[in-house]
Amino acid sequence: MLATSPAKHIHDTLGDEEFKRELVALIPHLRAFARTLTGNPTSADDLAQDAMLKAWDARGSYQMGTHMKAWTFMILRNQFYSDRRRSWRQVQLDQEAAERTLVAIDDPASPLALDELRLALAMLPLEQREALILVGAGGFAYEEAAAICECAVGTVKSRVSRARRALQAILDGGAYERDGKSAGDAMAAILADAERLSSAR
Amino acid sequence: MIEQQRTKDYDTISSLADDARMRQQAIGVRLRQLFDDVVNEPVPEEFLDILRDADKRSTEGS
Numbered sequence: 001m002l003a004t005s006p007a008k009h010i011h012d013t014l015g016d017e018e019f020k021r022e023l024v025a026l027i028p029h030l031r032a033f034a035r036t037l038t039g040n041p042t043s044a045d046d047l048a049q050d051a052m053l054k055a056w057d058a059r060g061s062y063q064m065g066t067h068m069k070a071w072t073f074m075i076l077r078n079q080f081y082s083d084r085r086r087s088w089r090q091v092q093l094d095q096e097a098a099e100r101t102l103v104a105i106d107d108p109a110s111p112l113a114l115d116e117l118r119l120a121l122a123m124l125p126l127e128q129r130e131a132l133i134l135v136g137a138g139g140f141a142y143e144e145a146a147a148i149c150e151c152a153v154g155t156v157k158s159r160v161s162r163a164r165r166a167l168q169a170i171l172d173g174g175a176y177e178r179d180g181k182s183a184g185d186a187m188a189a190i191l192a193d194a195e196r197l198s199s200a201r
Numbered sequence: 202m203i204e205q206q207r208t209k210d211y212d213t214i215s216s217l218a219d220d221a222r223m224r225q226q227a228i229g230v231r232l233r234q235l236f237d238d239v240v241n242e243p244v245p246e247e248f249l250d251i252l253r254d255a256d257k258r259s260t261e262g263s
Contacts, residue, residue, distance in 0.1 A: 020256060027248050032239035049251055056255050114238075117231045136229055137236035167228055168221075190227050 019059045022068050027052060029069060029138070030076055036133045037080050039122050047083070051076035070140065074148045077130065116186035120170040128163035135160050 030051055034044035055062075055072045062071060121129060127149075134145040135156070142160075146153045171187040 016256070016259075020252065024249070024252065027244050028240040028242070031242070031244070032236045035239050036236065045245065045247075049248060052248060052252060053255060056252060114231060114235060117228070117235060121232075121235070132232070133236065137233045164225055164228070168224055171228070172224070187224065190231055191224065 015064065016059065018064070019062065020056075023052065023055060023072070026069055026072050030072060033073055033076060033133065033138065034080070036121065036137075037077070037126075037130065039118075047076065047080055050083075051079050054079060067144065070144050070148055073134070073138070073140075074150075077148060116171065116189060117167075120167050120186070123170055124163055124166055128159045128166065131156050131159035132163035132167075136164075 027048070030048040031045060034048040034051070035041060038044045038047060051072065054075050058075070062068065121132075124132070130149060131145060134140045134148060135142060138145075140148065142153050142156050145160075146156045149156060168187070171190060
């Protein structure tokens with residue numbers, strides 16, 4: 001069905017406009033998801049742009065009214081893994097660069113607790129990190145996260161709970177040291193911050 | 202005496218559980234903040250340029 005009638009074309013153009021509006025609204029979320037996957041702002045934006053273009057090109061296969069956020073997240077995730085496979089030799093270097101970047105973002109205005117959490121997050125296995133981000137920050141239900149990660153709902157649930165335990169262990173137990181401070185301080189900082197936030201409300 | 206000891210144990214267990222819950226909640230709040238901080242960043246112009254070009258290509262191409 002390559003031939004399109006004029007009526008179909010008009011319909012498609014209107015659909016494109018709507019699709020584009022929705023896609024543009026999702027860009028901030030795609031950037032955030034990409035940032036947590038790559039851990040590096042520059043490669044995250046490259047990834048988010050690729051995913052946005054892929055979604056645009058595939059708009060014909062998108063069913064209007066279905067969960068577009070989940071659909072685009074799935075495209076982004078697939079893109080991330082296929083980039084990784086293609087440049088497997090690069091992965092180790094990227095990981096090291098990402099860790100350096102994460103450590104280097106020592107913005108004095110950013111609360112210590114956030115830096116520590118970013119570091120701890122980077123230490124999680126990728127499959128746990130993505131599950132935790134989707135459910136714990138992205139606002140997805142377990143079922144939706146399972147669809148995005150193309151795995152069983154139970155698998156997502158166990159990855160999320162393992163990720164939560166691991167994060168707490170890293171932040172609590174001083175699995176790493178930084179600036180001579182043990183990570184035990186990180187949990188204390190996070191708790192103090194959370195207390196301040198909730199009392200401010 | 203035994204009854205008292207038992208109550209104390211229960212108290213310890215439940216305060217440990219509360220503590221763990223509080224820690225998880227605190228991490229959850231922070232995690233959302235980490236994500237939302239990026240969501241709330243202004244979108245770089247480049248994104249919109251790329252999409253505009255792609256849109257133009259598909260309109261001209263058809």
